Amino acid sequence: HGAVIALRHRVTHIDCRPGRFTLTVEGPDQPFQLRAERLINAAGLGAVPLTGLMDGLPEKHRPEQRFAKGHYFKLRGKPPAERLIYPLPDADGLGVHLTLDLAGGARFGPDVEWAERPDYRVDESRRESFEQAVRRYWPGLPAGALQPDYAGVRPKLWLDGKPYRDFLIQGQGEHGIDGLVNLLGIESPGLTAALALAERLEESA
Numbered sequence: 001h002g003a004v005i006a007l008r009h010r011v012t013h014i015d016c017r018p019g020r021f022t023l024t025v026e027g028p029d030q031p032f033q034l035r036a037e038r039l040i041n042a043a044g045l046g047a048v049p050l051t052g053l054m055d056g057l058p059e060k061h062r063p064e065q066r067f068a069k070g071h072y073f074k075l076r077g078k079p080p081a082e083r084l085i086y087p088l089p090d091a092d093g094l095g096v097h098l099t100l101d102l103a104g105g106a107r108f109g110p111d112v113e114w115a116e117r118p119d120y121r122v123d124e125s126r127r128e129s130f131e132q133a134v135r136r137y138w139p140g141l142p143a144g145a146l147q148p149d150y151a152g153v154r155p156k157l158w159l160d161g162k163p164y165r166d167f168l169i170q171g172q173g174e175h176g177i178d179g180l181v182n183l184l185g186i187e188s189p190g191l192t193a194a195l196a197l198a199e200r201l202e203e204s205a
């Protein structure tokens with residue numbers, strides 16, 4: 001469909017005029033400018049920082065973003081079930097649940113650790129809290145069966161010192177700039193929701 005993907009390039013400034021956007025882009029070569037009539041900011045963890053680089057977007061449309069790191073531990077041995085198992089959600093996330101991967105392996109996660117910056121290490125000392133969380137719905141978890149696996153970071157929006165909503169879609173109706181859509185706080189389940197989000201953007205285009 002004529003799309004171009006620019007890997008290893010970073011947008012460092014955006015001049016926002018309704019229906020006319022000028023982006024400054026830096027990469028391995030000389031910086032250059034891109035012009036567009038429409039701009040969709042779907043920069044994940046970078047989406048809120050990107051609003052800070054938009055000249056012309058009023059300050060009140062830039063929410064605060066914090067990083068919620070989530071760890072996963074994988075199970076050594078046979079999974080206890082053939083389906084996913086979810087505990088009741090806690091205040092900041094879905095809770096440590098059981099997921100099965102395509103190879104038939106089982107992993108548990110994610111938990112929530114508020115972080116200053118994205119960091120993808122998995123600290124082994126969290127094993128005990130994972131064991132406690134898992135034994136709430138699988139008391140038979142064998143000792144020592146959980147191994148550190150991987151971590152991810154969710155972009156959480158905050159307002160007035162507390163967690164605010166997720167999936168904040170700001171279009172012209174919110175900020176008044178024709179042609180600009182900001183997708184902010186697209187955390188879990190942003191992957192599952194990607195096609196629905198795309199349909200919604202197409203309808204509003």
Ligand SMILES: Cc1cc2nc3c(=O)[nH]c(=O)nc-3n(C[C@H](O)[C@H](O)[C@H](O)COP(=O)(O)OP(=O)(O)OC[C@H]3O[C@@H](n4cnc5c(N)ncnc54)[C@H](O)[C@@H]3O)c2cc1C
Binds near residue numbers: 046050069186
């Ligand atoms: C621990 C964890 C568990 C999750 N579990 C699930 C799940 O079970 N199901 C589910 O559906 N979703 C899940 N999610 C959420 C899902 O991963 C995200 O919602 C989804 O990846 C967001 O996609 P995106 O395209 O909006 O952002 P991203 O995939 O983050 O893509 C944004 C892109 O923008 C680029 N970018 C940022 N800033 C700039 C800039 N200034 N210039 C140029 N490029 C820039 C980044 O490099 C990146 O490539 C989970 C997330 C985490 C962290």
